[in-house]
Amino acid sequence: MADNAQLGAFCARRLICSSEDEMITPAQCRAARALLQLSQKQLADESGISLRSVQGFEAGERSLQGLAMSALEGVLAVRGIVMIADSKWIGVKFLVSHSPD
Template sequence: MITAPQLRAARALLGLSQQQLADLASLSVPTIQRMESSDGVIRGNVDSLMKLVGALGVAGLELIDEGAVSAGGGRGIRFKSGG
């Protein structure tokens, strides 16, 4: 789904504060803070996760799963494989 580092990077790329992202996703700031401080993959309420991913999509971001190819072929960022 989405990891905490991906979420922090996505928010930074969009230039959004936690409050702005919370508003965009119809979530609370404490929910965004919990998600960003998670270890690895964000776990939580499925509805909240779907709102978050949907809001990032509306804002123009595509989440790229590990080992996946970006369908749109646009600009992106990911960790290099192998370290």
């Protein structure tokens, strides 16, 4: 499970520094979960959002806003996931030497 202090700090930075175009895509979320071998339920539980919200977001049926998106991204970041999004690439990378608590 993600460290609450790390997750809180990540979410605070995200709310201050982010813009709409920096949010992760459903495909990035699915890819990050696959790299981490997390189920949708595990991601939902750790981020504090509903399973239906994670399922709907990953299916492209709904968007996540504000704190829900920050919480989801925070869980992934604390576990070593880095989002890639620039003019040529979109995806995720995983810091393999990272070891969560």
